[in-house]
Amino acid sequence: MSSITATELKTNLSKYLTLASTEDVLITQYGKVIAKLTSPFQDRVSVAESLFGSLPQNTTLEEALNERTNEI
Template sequence: MLITATEFKTNIGKYLKLAAKEDIIITKNGKRVAKLTNASEDKTDIVKSLIGILPNTISESEAREERLSKHERHA
């Protein structure tokens, strides 16, 4: 659903409730500036998008160690 920033400010409670069921795109001067979405669905989508990224040749613990070592080098 697309709504203007003015409409959102006027009816914020209504759109916060609707965001649990559908994405709300907020526009200002005709440009998209924000998106309200269901937080729990967003986490699920992120997890689903990561499935299959890790190659079969590396174990979960090896991937974790590699990720942590990258952070330690940048610290």
């Protein structure tokens, strides 16, 4: 994860847009983080990776769907 100032972002916007496709970029102003530039695709990948392995290996898709439906 990179951290840059708002002034640096303004000066080199295209560079940081390209960088944001592969990693998060924190934008600071007066030494405090004010924003995060990130790829929407990366967020979905992170969520999917965090769910990987959350169900026991012997659980069927039908059992998982039934459990989810019962929780709602």
